[in-house]
Amino acid sequence: MDKIYIVGAGPGDEELITVKGQRLIQEADVVLFADSLVNEKLFTQVKEGAEVLKTSGMVLEEMVQIMVDYVRAGKKVVRVHTGDPAMYGAIMEQMVLLKEAGVEIEIIPGVSSVFAAAAAVGSELTIPDLTQTVILTRAEGRTPVPEKEKLRSLAEHQCTMAFFLSATLTKKVVKELIDAGWSEDTPVAVVYKASWPDQKIVRTTVKNLDEDMKKAGVRKQAMILAGWALDPEIYKKEYRSKLYDKTFTHGFRKGVKE
Ligand code: SAH
Numbered sequence: 001m002d003k004i005y006i007v008g009a010g011p012g013d014e015e016l017i018t019v020k021g022q023r024l025i026q027e028a029d030v031v032l033f034a035d036s037l038v039n040e041k042l043f044t045q046v047k048e049g050a051e052v053l054k055t056s057g058m059v060l061e062e063m064v065q066i067m068v069d070y071v072r073a074g075k076k077v078v079r080v081h082t083g084d085p086a087m088y089g090a091i092m093e094q095m096v097l098l099k100e101a102g103v104e105i106e107i108i109p110g111v112s113s114v115f116a117a118a119a120a121v122g123s124e125l126t127i128p129d130l131t132q133t134v135i136l137t138r139a140e141g142r143t144p145v146p147e148k149e150k151l152r153s154l155a156e157h158q159c160t161m162a163f164f165l166s167a168t169l170t171k172k173v174v175k176e177l178i179d180a181g182w183s184e185d186t187p188v189a190v191v192y193k194a195s196w197p198d199q200k201i202v203r204t205t206v207k208n209l210d211e212d213m214k215k216a217g218v219r220k221q222a223m224i225l226a227g228w229a230l231d232p233e234i235y236k237k238e239y240r241s242k243l244y245d246k247t248f249t250h251g252f253r254k255g256v257k258e
Contacts, residue, residue, distance in 0.1 A: 002071040002103045005126040006091055008084045008110015009033070013195035016116065021080075022128050024090040029075035032067065037082035037113075037221060039196075068079040071103055081242045087136065088164055116164045117191035117223035121201055125228045128241040131236045133159035139169035139176075155180035160227035167222040170210040177226065187230040202206045203232055 001049050005024050010016035018026075027032055029254055031052045033043075043052045057064045065234065071077045072124050081089045114136060118125050125134045135154050136144070143165075145151070155177050166173055167190075177185065182205035192200040202211040206226065213219070231237075243250065 002068075003106060004071055004077040004079060004098065004103055005106050006079045006081060006089075006094075006254070007108045007109060008087050008112075009038045009042055009080045010083055010084055011113040011116035011195045012037065012039050012193060012199075013116075016111045016195055018108060018110065021110065024076075025080065027076055028078040030067075030070045030077045031080060032063065032077070033080040035082060038080055041081070049102045058165050060093055060112045061097070064101070066092055067094075067100045068103060077130065081110070082113070083116075084110045085177040087114070088128075088138070098126040101199035113164070113194050114192075114225075115245045117162075117189070117225055120191045120194045120199060121189040121225070121230065123189065123225070123230055123234075124163075125227075125229050127234065129239055130211060131159040131227060131229055133157060134159045134161060137161065137225065138163065138164045139173050140240060141165070141169050142220070151176035152180045154243050158182060160226070160229045163224040163226070166224055167213065167219050170213055170224070173224065174206055174209050175179055180220065182206055182226075186226060187228060187232065188224060188226045189230045190216075190222050190224050192216070192222045194223060203230075210238060 007024055011020070024041060024048065028046060029050055031043060031046060031050065032055050034055050044054060053066070067077050067079065081091065085091050092195050098105055101108040126132050135157065137149070137151070137154060139151060151173065158181070163173060177186070184205060186206045188204050188206055188209050190202040190204065190213055200216060200218060202216045202218060
């Protein structure tokens with residue numbers, strides 16, 4: 001059966017792709033990729049004669065038709081998406097058409113920008129006793145968000161929140177977080193182009209988010225991480241997980257009484 005591969009490119013740094021994703025790109029006859037957030041250095045080692053196509057100027061049907069035509073001609077086709085394809089990758093609409101055309105799909109995960117951003121700021125997003133949940137979401141802009149997922153209601157959990165596609169919508173983010181009861185001094189870390197050579201980090205608070213991003217000139221390609229897990233002072237605080245707590249017994253280690 002004809003098959004195409006959807007590969008997560010990772011956040012930017014060409015070394016942050018999986019070994020499997022890299023191998024598939026090297027074996028491909030045709031590579032398609034979409035946007036400015038995919039590092040073209042990933043394609044320096046394609047096979048001789050392999051075609052590398054930019055899809056940004058194409059509409060969905062056209063792009064899928066190209067993939068189908070090549071795969072039917074016996075070519076190995078690899079579609080590359082930024083970060084992990086499962087997050088805002090618009091892969092479902094491609095997969096529906098590919099399946100209709102009888103093409104099988106295998107997805108290779110990638111390092112999402114949410115995790116590259118957390119790494120860049122040196123954070124754990126789930127701190128014991130502080131927060132054990134991360135909400136991956138976006139602010140509502142031209143793309144609507146379902147009623148039950150309005151930012152204000154999601155924010156009521158006051159867990160860590162990661163905002164994709166929201167760099168131009170910071171005023172709205174701030175308003176919704178405050179309306180949900182977040183304190184103005186809640187830490188926020190913004191990472192522009194995480195893992196790229198021109199990566200920029202803006203550490204701020206809910207109150208100053210909009211202004212500080214404006215000052216830093218960050219209005220696109222940014223991951224916004226918000227919540228007390230992003231507190232730059234967290235190193236001075238006493239949060240300890242049960243996993244390494246000496247009184248806690250688990251599958252690999254017996255706890256001791258204090
Ligand atoms: N699938 C991608 C997300 C695609 S949506 C992933 O898993 O990362 C595009 C949004 O992702 C951007 O608006 C931005 O919010 C975020 N993003 C992607 N790459 C980024 C990077 N290197 N640094 C910061 N944010 C990034």
